[in-house]
Amino acid sequence: MPVRLRKFIGTIAIVTLVIVYALTATMLATVVLDGRSAVAALIYFVLTGLLWIIPAMFIIKWMAGPPADRK
Numbered sequence: 847m848p849v850r851l852r853k854f855i856g857t858i859a860i861v862t863l864v865i866v867y868a869l870t871a872t873m874l875a876t877v878v879l880d881g882r883s884a885v886a887a888l889i890y891f892v893l894t895g896l897l898w899i900i901p902a903m904f905i906i907k908w909m910a911g912p913p914a915d916r917k
Contacts, residue, residue, distance in 0.1 A: 849911060852908070852909055852911060853909050855909075856905050856906065856908060856909030857909075859905050860902055860905050860906075863898065863901055863902060863905065864898060864902075867898045867901075868898075871894040874894075875887075875890060875891070875894070878890065
């Protein structure tokens with residue numbers, strides 16, 4: 847697959863991931879955090895704010911393609 851196409855698909859995937867993840871995390875927050883303390887909300891939003899990086903990392907690795915052979 848050409849590098850430009852791989853990067854285009856990866857970019858679309860990351861944008862989609864961020865949108866779907868943000869909507870899901872926010873929707874889940876309204877259910878989980880109803881009546882909880884501010885500390886619980888802070889912990890939830892810190893964790894969910896960092897958790898999207900893991901799937902994005904795999905998409906970025908895929909976009910970069912296989913490592914070049916060094917001789």
